Amino acid sequence: MIITYLRRIEWFVALVLIQVLVLNNVHIAGYATPFIYIYMILKMSSGTSRSELILWAFSIGLLVDIFSDTPGMNAAAATFIAFIRPVFLRLFTQRDSTDEFIPAIKTIGASSFIKYVVVCVLFHHAALLMIESFSLLDLNVLLIKIGASSLLTVLCIMGIEGFKK
Amino acid sequence: MRNLLNFLIKYNYWFLFILLEVTSFTLLFRFNHYQKSSFFTSSNVAAGEIYKLKGSVTSYFFLKDANEDLLDRNMLLEQQITNLRKELQERGVDSLDVDSIKDRAINDLHVIKANVINNSLTKADNYLTLDKGSDAGIHSEMGVIDRNGVVGIVYMTTPKYSVVLSMLNTKSRIGCKILGSGYFGTLRWEGSDSRYAYLNDLPRHAKFSLGDTLVTSGYSDVFPAGVMVGTIDHIGNSKDGLSYQLKIRIATDFGKLSSVRVLPKSNPMERRLLEEMANKQQ
Numbered sequence: 001m002i003i004t005y006l007r008r009i010e011w012f013v014a015l016v017l018i019q020v021l022v023l024n025n026v027h028i029a030g031y032a033t034p035f036i037y038i039y040m041i042l043k044m045s046s047g048t049s050r051s052e053l054i055l056w057a058f059s060i061g062l063l064v065d066i067f068s069d070t071p072g073m074n075a076a077a078a079t080f081i082a083f084i085r086p087v088f089l090r091l092f093t094q095r096d097s098t099d100e101f102i103p104a105i106k107t108i109g110a111s112s113f114i115k116y117v118v119v120c121v122l123f124h125h126a127a128l129l130m131i132e133s134f135s136l137l138d139l140n141v142l143l144i145k146i147g148a149s150s151l152l153t154v155l156c157i158m159g160i161e162g163f164k165k
Numbered sequence: 166m167r168n169l170l171n172f173l174i175k176y177n178y179w180f181l182f183i184l185l186e187v188t189s190f191t192l193l194f195r196f197n198h199y200q201k202s203s204f205f206t207s208s209n210v211a212a213g214e215i216y217k218l219k220g221s222v223t224s225y226f227f228l229k230d231a232n233e234d235l236l237d238r239n240m241l242l243e244q245q246i247t248n249l250r251k252e253l254q255e256r257g258v259d260s261l262d263v264d265s266i267k268d269r270a271i272n273d274l275h276v277i278k279a280n281v282i283n284n285s286l287t288k289a290d291n292y293l294t295l296d297k298g299s300d301a302g303i304h305s306e307m308g309v310i311d312r313n314g315v316v317g318i319v320y321m322t323t324p325k326y327s328v329v330l331s332m333l334n335t336k337s338r339i340g341c342k343i344l345g346s347g348y349f350g351t352l353r354w355e356g357s358d359s360r361y362a363y364l365n366d367l368p369r370h371a372k373f374s375l376g377d378t379l380v381t382s383g384y385s386d387v388f389p390a391g392v393m394v395g396t397i398d399h400i401g402n403s404k405d406g407l408s409y410q411l412k413i414r415i416a417t418d419f420g421k422l423s424s425v426r427v428l429p430k431s432n433p434m435e436r437r438l439l440e441e442m443a444n445k446q447q
Binding site for chain 1: 181182189192209215216285289294356358
């Protein structure tokens with residue numbers, strides 16, 4: 001139990017540092033910025049209670065916000081994604097058993113895992129970038145930003161997954 | 166009653182979700198108005214320390230460029246000094262007077278040097294973090310420049326750090342005039358490209374041409390008159406067609422900011438008193 005929490009905190013600190021020190025400075029072609037910190041929310045065990053999930057997401061979002069002077073934006077988007085994650089997880093896994101599992105290629109299969117990651121990342125980025133621009137005036141730019149950033153984040157998440165094996 | 170309690174317990178995550186979202190949005194909106202909420206920004210102690218560490222590493226990457234810029238500038242200033250000295254000698258001014266000018270220049274300007282430890286370019290509202298704060302004499306609404314031109318205006322400070330409203334921020338407004346002709350307008354940044362900003366409200370009869378230099382107007386006490394801002398890159402029309410809208414190439418390279426100078430204010434109290442008096446008389 002304690003070990004799970006320690007590992008979680010390790011990931012928490014590492015992801016926040018990677019996000020604010022490295023990835024916040026990445027803007028490929030002025031559009032694509034990966035937001036890797038949601039990896040932590042995606043990889044929480046399926047048995048985690050919703051309240052716990054939401055609290056972790058809020059705190060990691062708020063910490064990223066504090067560092068990047070965007071108070072509330074990342075926190076709001078991360079809380080939102082933690083709130084709807086269980087729905088997507090149920091949608092993309094066909095297992096009937098109620099035992100706990102951590103979402104990964106090994107546990108739920110490659111195609112469902114990729115679908116799950118892509119949908120979650122898309123929703124998160126859409127929420128975050130819409131809050132940031134706070135208007136739908138430049139809809140094209142907004143859509144390009146969401147698409148490009150999501151692609152980059154998914155690639156990064158798959159990279160970490162491959163690297164961890 | 167029991168059903169109600171069961172319902173509340175079962176769906177407690179709904180309330181948590183709504184509570185946290187409300188908290189987030191309160192933070193988001195309060196940041197725009199309430200200037201003392203610096204705890205939730207990168208000017209708090211922990212975030213400041215980490216960014217200082219990062220800044221001390223990354224500042225080495227731009228040393229060569231900075232050095233070359235400084236050498237160029239040094240050469241230019243030396244040339245100017247020799248020219249001015251020659252001019253003064255031709256007019257027969259006593260050398261003691263020349264020396265006293267130098268002293269006066271030093272006394273007048275309590276410029277504060279600071280290093281940029283965090284910076285962003287591509288958000289809709291960009292802010293910078295400096296490694297000096299109110300302990301070093303920095304207060305909000307002071308102007309910030311670097312060796313090439315205007316950078317922004319101090320937004321909020323803690324004892325050790327300060328957050329600067331970058332020129333690349335939709336909230337930024339800088340009063341500028343065209344060097345030579347003296348026509349003035351407000352410089353705004355409209356998002357997307359960190360190299361360009363737009364000068365609005367320039368009257369139709371103003372005369373200028375592509376490549377003209379834009380400097381601060383000095384009408385506010387944030388920047389003195391004549392600080393370099395940029396050059397005219399494209400001439401367009403405003404949305405209502407009543408005035409020009411100029412595309413300005415910003416002189417400051419926000420991509421490699423490292424050391425900046427914070428400008429002190431010149432007698433803000435006196436000026437404000439005068440303006441209040443004028444308002445009362447109306």
